[in-house]
Amino acid sequence: MNDSRFATRSELIGILVLAALLVVVLPLCLDVFRLNLVAKYLTYAFVALGLVICWGYGGILSLGQGVFFGLGGYCMAMFLKLEASSVENTKIQSTPGIPDFMDWNQITALPFFWKPFHSLTFTIAAVILVPGIFALIIGAAMFKRRVGGTYFAIITQAVAAILTILIVGQQGYTGGINGMTDLRTLKGWDIRPDHAKIVLYFFEVGLLFACIFIAQFVRHSKLGRILVAMRDQEDRVRFSGYSVANFKIFAFCIAAVFAAIGGAMFALNVGFMSPSFVGIVPSIEMVIYTAVGGRLSILGAVYGTILVNFAKTSLSESFPELWLFGLGGLFIAVVLAFPNGLAGIWGDYIQPRISKLIGARKPKSGWTDNSVADGAPAE
Amino acid sequence: MLIGQQPKPFLLSVEGLTVSFDGFKAVNDLSFYVEENEIRVIIGPNGAGKTTVLDLICGKTKATSGSIEFRGKDLTKLKENQIVKAGVGRKFQTPSIYDDLTVFENLEISYPRGRTVFGALTFTRDAAVRDRVHEVAEMIFLKDRLNMSAALLSHGQKQWLEIGMLLIQDPDLLMLDEPVAGMSVSERAKTAELLNRIIKDRSVLVIEHDMKFVEDIAHKVTVLHQGQILSEGTMEKVKNDPKVIEVYLGH
Amino acid sequence: MFGDYSIGDLGSIFVMQGFAGLILFSVYVLMALGLAIIFGQMGVINMAHGEFMILGAYVTWMTSSFFQSYLPSLFSGYFFLAMILAFFASGALGMLVEWVLIRHLYKRPLDTLLATWGLSLMLQQAYRSIFGAREVGVELPQWMLGSLHVTDSIEVPINGVFVMGLTVLITIAVAYIMYKSRWGRQVRAVVQNRIMAGAVGINTAKVDRYTFALGCGIAGVAGSAFTMIGSTGPTSGQLYIVDTFLVVVFGGAASLLGTIASAFSISQTQSTLEFFTSGSMAKVMTLLAVVGILMLRPQGLFALKVRK
Numbered sequence: 001m002n003d004s005r006f007a008t009r010s011e012l013i014g015i016l017v018l019a020a021l022l023v024v025v026l027p028l029c030l031d032v033f034r035l036n037l038v039a040k041y042l043t044y045a046f047v048a049l050g051l052v053i054c055w056g057y058g059g060i061l062s063l064g065q066g067v068f069f070g071l072g073g074y075c076m077a078m079f080l081k082l083e084a085s086s087v088e089n090t091k092i093q094s095t096p097g098i099p100d101f102m103d104w105n106q107i108t109a110l111p112f113f114w115k116p117f118h119s120l121t122f123t124i125a126a127v128i129l130v131p132g133i134f135a136l137i138i139g140a141a142m143f144k145r146r147v148g149g150t151y152f153a154i155i156t157q158a159v160a161a162i163l164t165i166l167i168v169g170q171q172g173y174t175g176g177i178n179g180m181t182d183l184r185t186l187k188g189w190d191i192r193p194d195h196a197k198i199v200l201y202f203f204e205v206g207l208l209f210a211c212i213f214i215a216q217f218v219r220h221s222k223l224g225r226i227l228v229a230m231r232d233q234e235d236r237v238r239f240s241g242y243s244v245a246n247f248k249i250f251a252f253c254i255a256a257v258f259a260a261i262g263g264a265m266f267a268l269n270v271g272f273m274s275p276s277f278v279g280i281v282p283s284i285e286m287v288i289y290t291a292v293g294g295r296l297s298i299l300g301a302v303y304g305t306i307l308v309n310f311a312k313t314s315l316s317e318s319f320p321e322l323w324l325f326g327l328g329g330l331f332i333a334v335v336l337a338f339p340n341g342l343a344g345i346w347g348d349y350i351q352p353r354i355s356k357l358i359g360a361r362k363p364k365s366g367w368t369d370n371s372v373a374d375g376a377p378a379e
Numbered sequence: 380m381l382i383g384q385q386p387k388p389f390l391l392s393v394e395g396l397t398v399s400f401d402g403f404k405a406v407n408d409l410s411f412y413v414e415e416n417e418i419r420v421i422i423g424p425n426g427a428g429k430t431t432v433l434d435l436i437c438g439k440t441k442a443t444s445g446s447i448e449f450r451g452k453d454l455t456k457l458k459e460n461q462i463v464k465a466g467v468g469r470k471f472q473t474p475s476i477y478d479d480l481t482v483f484e485n486l487e488i489s490y491p492r493g494r495t496v497f498g499a500l501t502f503t504r505d506a507a508v509r510d511r512v513h514e515v516a517e518m519i520f521l522k523d524r525l526n527m528s529a530a531l532l533s534h535g536q537k538q539w540l541e542i543g544m545l546l547i548q549d550p551d552l553l554m555l556d557e558p559v560a561g562m563s564v565s566e567r568a569k570t571a572e573l574l575n576r577i578i579k580d581r582s583v584l585v586i587e588h589d590m591k592f593v594e595d596i597a598h599k600v601t602v603l604h605q606g607q608i609l610s611e612g613t614m615e616k617v618k619n620d621p622k623v624i625e626v627y628l629g630h
Numbered sequence: 631m632f633g634d635y636s637i638g639d640l641g642s643i644f645v646m647q648g649f650a651g652l653i654l655f656s657v658y659v660l661m662a663l664g665l666a667i668i669f670g671q672m673g674v675i676n677m678a679h680g681e682f683m684i685l686g687a688y689v690t691w692m693t694s695s696f697f698q699s700y701l702p703s704l705f706s707g708y709f710f711l712a713m714i715l716a717f718f719a720s721g722a723l724g725m726l727v728e729w730v731l732i733r734h735l736y737k738r739p740l741d742t743l744l745a746t747w748g749l750s751l752m753l754q755q756a757y758r759s760i761f762g763a764r765e766v767g768v769e770l771p772q773w774m775l776g777s778l779h780v781t782d783s784i785e786v787p788i789n790g791v792f793v794m795g796l797t798v799l800i801t802i803a804v805a806y807i808m809y810k811s812r813w814g815r816q817v818r819a820v821v822q823n824r825i826m827a828g829a830v831g832i833n834t835a836k837v838d839r840y841t842f843a844l845g846c847g848i849a850g851v852a853g854s855a856f857t858m859i860g861s862t863g864p865t866s867g868q869l870y871i872v873d874t875f876l877v878v879v880f881g882g883a884a885s886l887l888g889t890i891a892s893a894f895s896i897s898q899t900q901s902t903l904e905f906f907t908s909g910s911m912a913k914v915m916t917l918l919a920v921v922g923i924l925m926l927r928p929q930g931l932f933a934l935k936v937r938k
Contacts (some may be wrong), residue, residue, distance in 0.1 A: 061740045141925040150675050150739055151928065154875045155921060161872045162917045169910035223499035225484050229477040236475040239437055240489045240544065241463035242499075250496045280872060284747050291744060324755035331748025335741045336734055 007216050014299050015212065022205045032194040039201045039269040041309040042208055044069075046262025048290040048301035049211055050255030053218060055287070056295035058251035059231035060148065064156030065259045065286050067163050068131040070278030072260025074167075074174070075130055077273035078114060079123035080183035080191075081175075099180070105172030114173075120187060127264040128257055135256030139249035148234075148248070157280055164279035179274025183267065191268055204265045208302070211258050215298045218254065227251055259286075288327070291334045294343025304342055390415050390582050391436070391552055396445035398435060405431045407606035409445070413552070418574070418583045420593045422617075423603035424626060429586045430472060432603070433554050436584075437469040438462045449552065460494070468550030472557050472586075474537035478530035482521055482540060485529050486512045489544040511547060518576065519543035520569065535566035539573070546577055553577070554584045559592050571595045643905055651901025652790035653859045656797040657683075658893035660852030661870060662877040663804055666889045668845035669878055671808075671821050672838065674732055675743040678750035679874065680867025682846040685723060685753075686716030686853025687862040688761055691768045698769065706771040709854070713796070716850035724846025728839045736838070750868065757864040765863035774858075793855045800851060805886055807844070817841050876920050882930030892930070896920060 007015065026038055047065050055061050085099045093103040098110050116122045138159065142152055167174045175181070183191065190196055218224050226247055230237045238244045267273045276282065285308075293304020308330070316323040338344055391413040398406045406428045413419050421429050434440040436447055438459040447454040454462050477485050490511060493502035516522045519539040524532065529540060538558060545553055558574070559567045567589070574583065574596055587593050593600065593614065600617045602609040610620040617623055661683055668676050676682075693712035697705045727749060735742045774789040808814040819827040820837050828834045853862075860866060877896055881888030896916060903912035924930070 145928045147928040150743065151879060153740065153743060154879055155924060158872055158876055158917055158921050162914055162921070165910050165914050169908060169914065218500070221500045222493055222502035223496065225480060226488060226499055228479050229488055232477045232479055233475045235471065238459045239463060239469045240548065241460050241491060241494050243460045246496050287744065321755065321759060324751045328748040328751035332731065332745050335745040339741070
């Protein structure tokens, strides 16, 4: 009974295996460059994790997660950019002390909305709150009016398009298409050298597990079951006395905040932020990470993200022209043949064989959560 | 319960209820009253507006005009979930249960506690919840199927499960839309027994086509035709009403 | 932003930009018609619709190149043939896609979105491999290039009027097909009750395939029109897909009149704003307005109140 608050036994094993992989195996096997690449992939895993709750459980497909990833990332990047643009560092500019791209665009004073980003506390609050509140507004406007499904997907996509055009268009304030580059230090601590990358990697993995725990908690709470119930029979939930809209808003907001944390970690780990992570294309790619991992599987989202990105990097390095065929084919294959993604394949094919091999009593699938139900307590 | 306070101790008073869809009046100036602990059956030919009446009471459809008063509250001004909290439960025509959850979880979701986002996050499955779920499961003949996925139930069992989900809410007014449609004869008898057992402390509003079943359970029958009341009274009275015979029973 | 112009100037600007927006309007209407048929009638979200349009654009480009090289004397008329070819090329591809992909997904509308997005990536790469990454421009025949002088300050581009006229014809044809023809009745029957339609002898699989193909074919014609306002590249179509979806949703899906009205208001707003601010801000403001209105009125401009 105790463990069903948070994770079943086999889920706990799954989490431990993932932890071992990310904390021990990868840091030991990979050089700093590759590890930093994994760190970059993992920033998307935050988004995928949020999508599992929002899309997999809640049935709300958002095609605008890049917006929240971007808002989180830009908030963090603004702080880092300001720190990198001290008067000292920018004395060759016509207006020292403001970010270089502002100077290039003939802006002579720091815009008002940049000023609070001198404070790290404010920045961290903004990383969570700006996307969270934005999601709250969109969610409230849409879900309270019963807009859902495909309409919601289209609207979120439009929001992603708008934000991208806006960022690119307002280059004096945002750095435009190139984004915010040349981020250097966090409170005086240089984020660029190898040892900093390693520290940041472990910090990110820690955050990721914090989010996984939150996701697990949500999934095993009654709220998780209500999300599933809503996906099946929205009216039944509504006429059982629940405000369906509020639950959807919650799922959407949590997905947005997860995405924003990922975005902020992206700015820290990769050292820049640009509109190419905000728009429609990256937003849909993030959905496919979730789909590949298995839209109902919390840990699957992490594996899916790492695998797709790893494939993308290696394929686009060696066969750039094949990559889009590969990605497109992957979309189609996952949707047509494996709607439950890797987690489904694991749960349906691999795990039963393993269990058979080692002759174990049949455990419930580990990081596959195909059957959302885990039943009443056995008494 | 409020008894004797008002001159009319009706649980539900529907007055002048009208709804039009693009000019078509599906329900037209309808008035009827349901007393405490009454089983009221609404019958009528297809398209008479029966389901729409239930939709209007539970807030699924908004009325164009008219009022629905329930225990002193005007339901037309409340949201669906507030109407449920006020004490109205609704069963849909096709069994709507959560296929991906177990029978236990289906019932648990309807348990009237932790209905806010925060409440649902912190909800714990304590002894009170388990006892109540088991109690209801026994009533709806599903005691030994609690851990089964609801998708695997038969059609009749799904109907019972949905009735159970309403019972666990303990509503003062229970509305059932064709509860025995598609059931076998023995399931039908069991459902009648179930309904007679659960009406003790509540009123029930039922839509049903099965006349045998209606005769078994109804205290009072309302016949709807083209969004208006054609006849109302005991089954005996309604059956002998020439207007009813003409449009409905006559076929 | 209007401060520097006199009322008369503003009038001319609105009219000129209005006519300049005609081609954009036509592209929107044609794209949205195709999408509305596929989305409104079949519930399929075709994210690859932009790529079907671009196929039409490439076909137009190839036709024009062919005429330029081999039949220069007939060059002035190539556009008519190009549009017909574009229609059939995109329609045929649509038929193939429906058969391979879409027909397996009718019960999962959100999944059609993902699968067709995958398809759009593959098509983009295919265009890049076949036609190259560089954008190509289509040369218009001489008679379409000029403009008509209406008054001193108002000029109307001929190609805009031409495309506009064609759009009207196609719209009427589509309206006829969907609302008057026997086939259109079958489509609507399938939409309303697939099982029943099958039971009364309608070949639902065939209806689906041809409906999808028709929607894609119209996108191909939109591609022909598109060549007049932009150069054609492998990813050009992607830029239009969101706008077009907004047009469909804004108009209230399944409403032909709504689709046209919404295409008109969106394209005209954008085109007019473009005169006063940068192109990107015009787009942002237009999209924001549409999203804002949709949040207040999610059912779109034209929708019936029905019992759900």
